[in-house]
Amino acid sequence: MDVKNLTIKQASEMLKKGETTSVELVNACLKNIEEKNKELNIFLEVFDTSTSLSASALEQAQKADQMIKEGNGTELTGIPVAIKDNILITGKKVSAGSKMLENYVASYDANVIKKLKEAGAVFIGRVNMDEFAMGSSTENSAYGPVKNPIDPSCVPGGSSGGSAAAVASGMALCALGSDTGGSIRQPASFCGLVGMKPTYDTVSRSGVMAMASSLDQIGPIAKTSEDAKMIFDCIVGKDEMDATSVNQSETGFRASPKPGFGRVVGVPRDWLKEGVDKDVLENFEQSLEKLKNSGYTIKDISLPYSKYSLAVYYILMPAEVSTNLSRLDGVRYGLRKEGESVADTYKKSRSEGFGAETRRRIILGTYVLSHGYYDAYYNKAWKVRHAIEKEFENIFKEVDFVMTPTTPSVAFKFGAKKDPVQMYLSDIFTVPANIAGLPSISIPSGFSISGLPFGIEFTGPLFSDQALFNIEKDLL
Amino acid sequence: MQIKDIENLAELAKIELTETEKADLLKDLDGILDYVKQIESVEVSDIEVEYSSKNVWREDVPAARVFSREQVISQFPDAKDGFVKVKKIL
DSSP states (O other): OOGGGOOHHHHHHHHHHTSSOHHHHHHHHHHHHHHHHHHHOOEEEEOOSOOSSOOOHHHHHHHHHHHHHTTOOOTTTTOEEEEETTBOOTTSBOOTTOGGGTTOBOSSOOHHHHHHHHHTOEEEEEEOOSGGGOOSSSTTOTTOOOOOSSOTTBOOOSSTHHHHHHHHTTSOSEEEEEESSSTTHHHHHHTTOEEEEOOTTSBOOTTBOOSSTTTOEEEEEESSHHHHHHHHHHHBSOOTTSTTOOOTGGGTOOSSOOTTTTOEEEEEGGGGSSSOOHHHHHHHHHHHHHHHHTTOEEEEEOOTTGGGHHHHHHHHHHHHHHHHGGGOSSSSSSOOOOOSSHHHHHHHHHHHHSOHHHHHHHHHHHHHTSTTTTIIIIIHHHHHHHHHHHHHHHHTTTOSEEEEESSSSSOOBTTSOOSHHHHHGGGTTTHHHHHHTOOEEEEEEEEOTTSOEEEEEEEOSTTOHHHHTTSGGGOO | OOHHHHHHHHHHTTOOOOHHHHHHHHHHHHHHHHHHGGGGGOOOTTOOOOOOOOOOOOOSOOOOOSSOHHHHHTTSSSEETTEEOOOOOO
């Protein structure tokens, strides 16, 4: 069975008609894992055995087949899903790509896992990522980088690089990722897939390891917008375990977009003036033409505050990282390296457990929060963040979506971005949506001369998530 | 920023660094701060925040959790009688 080119929609229909079984789908994914995982380093663990608290992938598949047989299946029943290594599944290890949590076993299900379990989805394994979701290439994983299935000499993007690579190589039909500054959309773009970051608050963050709590969101990576929507529809909703999560009805959540919404697209031309590869710009213009031909109105817009998004991000995010990761001190969970005193144990455990990028961001966060710099950096960044939110609110009175390339270049080679700022700049187009809490999707838009995928990003107003899934058909 | 600033931050963050790591971090942080300092010039005095945060705490009554005490204790690096065990503090 060719699971590499199979969509969830197709698989779901085949399962319903009895043309295939979940066990067959899972076996096809397992076969691809066996053949290619050694080279690509995507799965940190395949769920091939069960424990008293958790079932193996094949056991889950058998249960799903039973659900379908009894007529209790949903459209996700029996679908093999890869889970990013920072999302908790009861009884399974979850390491966030870090040595710090190498042997940590989750004691509860993340809310998104609980919902997918109820729908009968099958968790095939946990996939590699940049340590604690910090990175744009998976080169920061403590377990080695993931290779891009389309060209193994290139990075798959990050931090959800394992999630994207798993789907692109037929090791799962879809995957969950997390997106703090582009970590779903950028790898989806680098691997030729659809990646979607929901509106902040719409998907519960309970059970995803916190990186930067005011920016993090869980979302889907899949082959088509239709598939991504199926995952989104399953995981969305208020959860009492996440105090920031919201009820769809309370927020005017657009379960189906208003008639006429979604036909006016704004292009922030000044964002594209420098630092974007020529072939990316050409592909972007071609995509604009396609939309025009499909009847879209294209407007040039100006977002002067939002161009500071990346600068704001590299103040607020490390501040939140330094706070969130302070819990990892060798006392309650994770790695402990005994020192001469408790304070010494903290230091030894944290120094041995955290990799270079994690330390860099903790130190940077400690700096921007320290006495004397707090006002100049942290407080100022929050003010600019509010200005960015306001700017988007105003621009969405004129246009329905803001459109940019997802990334300034196609997938780059390993080791190509050694300077941190150069690496951070690969998130220049994805970060604004996180800063303003907006829903944003990356859609594949063809290939470069060297055969690497391009992606186009659309960002919509708060709670316009559903409308983002409708654009792809007009880009073809 | 100087090496002693990095040492001070590392002490606050409870991270040990080698001399090479300190030098690398100093260079990296200089580069990053040089990039982020562009927000200094952004004029935001007329920006008003129109939303406010509200408290969403639950009532302070004990409720059952899906996980057991044993599951949580099993993840402690060291435990004794159901408690986290650490070196003497005082």
